Amino acid sequence: MAESPHVDLEIQQKRLHICLACDRLFALTKNCKECGCFVKMKVKYKKSECPLGKWDAEE
Secondary structure, three states: OOOOOEOOHHHHHHHHHHHHOOOOEEOOOOEEOOOOOEHHHHOOEOOOOOOOOOOOOOO
16 A cells, blocks of 8 residues: 655644744735745645745655
């Protein structure tokens, strides 16, 4: 059975909290101004990382 590409809910929430407090977030659409991602999606994936180094990939 393949391993899930997602982090657990606790890590997702921690990452999202960091992103929502970041000054590089476009609040209206919840996009990162650095990488253009939709943070609500990006925080779910193990291989994702913040382009500013505020949180790392979980591998």
